[in-house]
Amino acid sequence: MKIVYQITLYHKLDQFKWLLAALYNTDDYFIIHVDEHSPDAYRNDIVAICGNLPNVHLQRSISVYWGGWSIVETQLQGISKAIKLWPNWDYFLNLSGQDYPLQKRDGISKYLAKLEGSSAVACNFMPDLAINIRWRTWLQCVEFANRVHRLPIPRSDILFRKINWKGSGWHILSREFCEWLQSSPITDKWRLRCRRVMLPDEFYFQNLIMDSPFRVSRRNDNGRFVLWEKNAARPRVLCRNDIERILKSGKIFARKFDNEVDADILTLLAKAIGHATPD
Secondary structure (H helix, E strand, C coil): CCEEEEEEECCCHHHHHHHHHHHCCCCCEEEEEECCCCCHHHHHHHHHHHCCCCCEEECCCCCCCCCCCHHHHHHHHHHHHHHHHCCCCCEEEEEECCEEECCCHHHHHHHHHCCCCCCECCCEEHHHCCHHHHHHHCEEEEEECCEEEEEEEECCCCCCCCCCEECCCCCEEEHHHHHHHHHCHHHHHHHHHHCCCCCHHHCHHHHHHHCCCCCCCCECCCCEECCCCCCCCCCCCCCHHHHHHHHHCCCCEEECCCCCCCCCHHHHHHHHHCCCCCC
16 A cells, blocks of 8 residues: 655644654655745745655645635646656545644555545535535635635526535545546536635535546545534644544544644644654
């Protein structure tokens, strides 16, 4: 089992050091994307940490805006690069610098082996979701002036090109699925439909896989432990009081962590799991 991890970064260097210390090994592959908005000093620190590691590729930076298509574009470029660089991997997992592994490499490999070659993309049927979720696909969103702007006009194709599925922006994608999306016209079809919606990373891969030959084998559990509070726009930061739930979850990653909120949780998890820690 060989895994490609794409880690997207823009701040919190210390937390990236904890993630890399726990996750890095010479058998898997790592693609690191640093947001183009990040300071040069931050980028230079990432290069200093990763630049000489033989199985790490520093992806070409693009400007990433929360809620915009640039999030999906970063993933698609990472998938394309992984296929070109490395011929023998099995799964592609996208991570952020605020994630942390809940199992050692052997445990992660066993978890992925149980997928039996299928992809894990969480999908929820849109008509079953609340109106505040469904409206995200109705209006057009564009990225400019350092943010995503929602225009007060509906998508022109809203009535006859419906977006039917929504889910988490964090996935486990098989190499077979990744190779298929490189050449299938269905990829561009859903690029056009999802490019202007709010939070397209929660719609694009979901609708793509459900409109593909991989729909039948898809798994819904993406292997992430995340805590959401009612009506919250973003997941709750995990703290030491959550550690029992985290460790009993059976997941392979948890998010999100913030050392400015709880500086001890990663230390406790590393000790409990047996992960290496930063020097």
